[in-house]
Amino acid sequence: xxxxxxxxxxxxxxxxxxxxxxxxxxxxxxxxxxxxxxxxxxxxxxxxxxxxxxxxxxxxxxxxxxxxxxxxxxxxxxxxxxxxxxxxxxxxxxxxxxxxxxxxxxxxxxxxxxxxxxxxxxxxxxxxxxxxxxxxxxxxx
Amino acid sequence: xxxxxxxxxxxxxxxxxxxxxxxxxxxxxxxxxxxxxxxxxxxxxxxxxxxxxxxxxxxxxxxxxxxxxxxxxxxxxxxxxxxxxxxxxxxxxxxxxxxxxxxxxxxxxxxxxxxxxxxxxxxxxxxxxxxxxxxxxxxxxxxxxxxxxxxxxxxxxxxxxxxxxxxxxxxxxxxxxxxxxxxxxxxxxxxxxxxxxxxxxxxxxxxxxxxxxxxxxxxxxxxxxxxxxxxxxxxxxxxxxxxxxxxxxxxxxxxxxxxxxxxxxxxxxxxxxxxxxxxxxxxxxxxxxxxxxxxxxxxxxxxxxxxxxxxxxxxxxxxxxxxxxxxxxxxxxxxxxxxxxxxxxxxxxxxxxxxxxxxxxxxxxxxxxxxxxxxxxxxxxxxxxxxxxxxxxxxxxxxxxxxxxxxxxxxxxxxxxxxxxxxxxxxxxxxxx
Numbered sequence: 001x002x003x004x005x006x007x008x009x010x011x012x013x014x015x016x017x018x019x020x021x022x023x024x025x026x027x028x029x030x031x032x033x034x035x036x037x038x039x040x041x042x043x044x045x046x047x048x049x050x051x052x053x054x055x056x057x058x059x060x061x062x063x064x065x066x067x068x069x070x071x072x073x074x075x076x077x078x079x080x081x082x083x084x085x086x087x088x089x090x091x092x093x094x095x096x097x098x099x100x101x102x103x104x105x106x107x108x109x110x111x112x113x114x115x116x117x118x119x120x121x122x123x124x125x126x127x128x129x130x131x132x133x134x135x136x137x138x139x140x141x
Numbered sequence: 142x143x144x145x146x147x148x149x150x151x152x153x154x155x156x157x158x159x160x161x162x163x164x165x166x167x168x169x170x171x172x173x174x175x176x177x178x179x180x181x182x183x184x185x186x187x188x189x190x191x192x193x194x195x196x197x198x199x200x201x202x203x204x205x206x207x208x209x210x211x212x213x214x215x216x217x218x219x220x221x222x223x224x225x226x227x228x229x230x231x232x233x234x235x236x237x238x239x240x241x242x243x244x245x246x247x248x249x250x251x252x253x254x255x256x257x258x259x260x261x262x263x264x265x266x267x268x269x270x271x272x273x274x275x276x277x278x279x280x281x282x283x284x285x286x287x288x289x290x291x292x293x294x295x296x297x298x299x300x301x302x303x304x305x306x307x308x309x310x311x312x313x314x315x316x317x318x319x320x321x322x323x324x325x326x327x328x329x330x331x332x333x334x335x336x337x338x339x340x341x342x343x344x345x346x347x348x349x350x351x352x353x354x355x356x357x358x359x360x361x362x363x364x365x366x367x368x369x370x371x372x373x374x375x376x377x378x379x380x381x382x383x384x385x386x387x388x389x390x391x392x393x394x395x396x397x398x399x400x401x402x403x404x405x406x407x408x409x410x411x412x413x414x415x416x417x418x419x420x421x422x423x424x425x426x427x428x429x430x431x432x433x434x435x436x437x438x439x440x441x442x443x444x445x446x447x448x449x450x451x452x453x454x455x456x457x458x459x460x461x462x463x464x465x466x467x468x469x470x471x472x473x474x475x476x477x478x479x480x481x482x483x484x485x486x487x488x489x490x491x492x493x494x495x496x497x498x499x500x501x502x503x504x505x506x507x508x509x510x511x512x513x514x515x516x517x518x519x520x521x522x523x524x525x526x527x528x529x530x531x532x533x534x535x536x537x538x539x540x541x542x543x544x545x546x547x548x549x550x551x552x553x554x555x556x557x558x559x560x561x562x563x564x565x566x567x568x569x570x571x572x573x574x
Contacts, residue, residue, distance in 0.1 A: 007524030009517060011554050037526050041533075041551055044524050063556050065517060069524045098525060114524075 009065040145261035162195040164429035243433040255385035256289020267294030274322035281383025324356040331367035359489030395460030
């Protein structure tokens with residue numbers, strides 16, 4: 001249930017994001033989800049891709065700073081209350097969410113979370129019959 | 142522990158002072174009669190050769206600066222006819238014309254002698270393979286090391302600077318035991334070795350002689366750890382002779398100055414008065430054996446201290462501390478004095494950060510601004526903004542407590558700060574004065 005997300009350190013320079021996408025595009029690596037966290041000085045690109053190890057190697061070759069981060073993902077109906085429910089389940093057992101992002105696939109939404117304790121979060125969400133996604137599920141979206 | 146020239150390197154102080162006095166007297170006589178510049182300066186001060194009888198009299202003599210050399214460009218300060226000059230070197234001028242130095246045949250032999258001492262100080266001998274990755278050419282680094290290496294009978298590999306892949310190949314295939322280059326290039330090579338996948342056990346490296354730019358104790362530790370060698374600090378400047386002016390021994394407790402050739406003093410750069418033993422001040426050299434370009438009380442702008450106690454290696458030659466910076470690379474930021482080495486020390490204390498940095502100084506609305514660009518360590522990088530922000534915050538705090546200055550910290554991607562194969566350019570000062 002743990003998903004390997006790629007995190008890339010980006011300087012605030014125009015063209016850096018394009019370069020990342022070019023590198024991955026050339027090797028036909030698919031991107032399922034993407035989000036950018038930015039500050040005034042730098043940004044961190046977070047992406048879920050079809051082949052994280054290969055993508056990491058390719059980016060490292062191009063001198064990017066890359067790490068693989070473990071996240072979890074939940075599929076829920078496309079309504080705010082379900083997102084809120086997911087977050088409440090976690091906060092009730094004192095799991096903090098370091099960051100989260102989501103995207104819609106039509107009727108349903110895919111929520112990506114990085115929690116202070118991913119294993120415990122998975123257990124708790126399963127206990128509440130939440131639909132957790134595996135990496136292979138995500139890559140098929 | 143081997144010593145190349147026990148007679149001079151271990152000479153008793155009184156005897157050495159006598160030798161220095163005699164050599165000074167000869168030098169002053171030579172420059173008085175052969176260099177119009179010095180004759181005029183001495184006459185202005187009411188001095189003739191008869192006033193300089195012992196080494197104590199040196200304080201009567203005028204100082205020489207880099208701009209004196211520039212004003213007499215190219216050969217105006219030479220003390221022998223050009224027919225006696227067998228070699229010319231030049232250092233790149235930071236402002237306009239280069240500084241030109243000329244060597245007589247005896248000067249080349251003196252240079253080889255002091256470089257033989259330097260290499261012996263580092264533990265090298267005839268059985269060593271010395272890879273010289275200093276630039277060959279007008280820069281004195283390459284050829285200075287080269288002549289010293291041959292003098293001690295080592296196998297010299299004159300690869301010169303740059304071409305990192307070839308450096309690694311020769312180091313590996315020839316079994317280099319001693320590496321000579323700038324400390325920043327040594328670090329660069331250490332990284333390149335890591336990346337190349339060469340197993341350290343396949344290399345025979347045991348020591349390195351590093352100089353030509355300031356470096357800190359922490360940088361030494363990093364080089365020693367990464368390359369698993371003893372890193373020896375060497376010091377020199379082309380005006381005085383090139384490398385070979387001073388060198389650490391394997392005790393690594395200060396750099397022995399070859400003071401039977403280059404007489405050192407420490408002065409206050411403001412008042413120009415000689416400071417008491419052990420004081421921090423500007424290093425001044427008088428060359429007391431050189432023929433081509435003898436220099437009287439040449440101001441190096443390097444800041445250091447001198448120590449006269451005998452070293453545990455057996456040498457009695459005075460030792461200088463690693464230079465703490467130059468009196469002219471000192472930055473004045475909002476009235477505060479700042480040495481780039483202070484910043485480097487802070488960086489090296491923080492394991493999360495690579496010691497590759499760039500300082501950008503500017504002036505915005507009449508206020509000096511200082512930006513420090515540093516590379517994020519790949520091993521430390523995770524994807525939490527908070528973590529990176531707390532890292533730059535911690536660095537900012539450490540810098541402020543070390544320097545008293547608020548410095549903007551910018552984290553940049555690894556390997557984006559240029560690795561220098563010569564002297565590293567660490568400061569970009571965009572201020573217009």
